Amino acid sequence: MCRWLAYSGTSMLLDTILYKPAHSLIDQSLHSKLGVETTNGDGFGVGWYAEDVDTPALLRDVGPAWNNRGFHVMRRDLILLVDPALYADIEGTTDSEVMFYLALTFGLDRDPPTAVARMAGVVKRAGRDHGVEFPLQMTLAITDGERVWAFRYSSGHASRSLFYGSRVDALRRLHPDVAFLREVSEETRLIVSEPLGDLPGAWNEIPESSYGVVQPGADELYPFAPAPA
Secondary structure, eight states: OOOOEEEESSOOOTHHHHTSSTTOHHHHHHHOSSSSSSSOOSEEEEEEEOSSTTSEEEEEEEOOOOOOTTTHHHHHHHHTTSOHHHHTTOOSOOHHHHHHHHHHHTTTTTOHHHHHHHHHHHHHHHHHHTTOSSOOEEEEEEEOSSOEEEEEEETTSOOOOOEEEOOHHHHHHHOTTOHHHHHSOTTOEEEESSOSSOOTTOEEEOOSSEEEEEOSSSOEEEEOOOOOO
């Protein structure tokens, strides 16, 4: 199962997040504690927004994809729902890529919660039509460079783990001696598949069937369910 993180806040070197934490993303890829599979064999990728949020940069390395064994029975139905203008951009064969382009088809760039709910709805319908009992299992993050939407949902209501980091100002009060917390802004936040360490009070589990919005000011948390399709 993929392990991932989304970071928003003070600029820093990638190794500060990817390598240095006790249970870093690199460590999780080899020794996942909360994933179904111990080792992640799906490859690795990094994407980011600079200060100019209209000019995202992308560094990507494509590795082997395990995919989902039940996906092939639904793939044709789902891919035919992708906007024809987007179809040529689909490069691989994975379920996650088709889900992404379905969400784009349904307006991901304008209204992420509605688009993801519509995408989840058509996956649920396709699964039902093909006799797949639990067709959807997802944790995902969407960003426009200013806000991050993080979703946790599965058809069986037993989703993979997802956590968000506590606010920096609260952590500074709890841990005034931790140097890292003095070096980052109060708007710095992390969303992670698994906690990166065991700092007390640092990590909060995102509830089942919900999504959160990390943004300047107050964060938000809402229930999530697939839209009727």
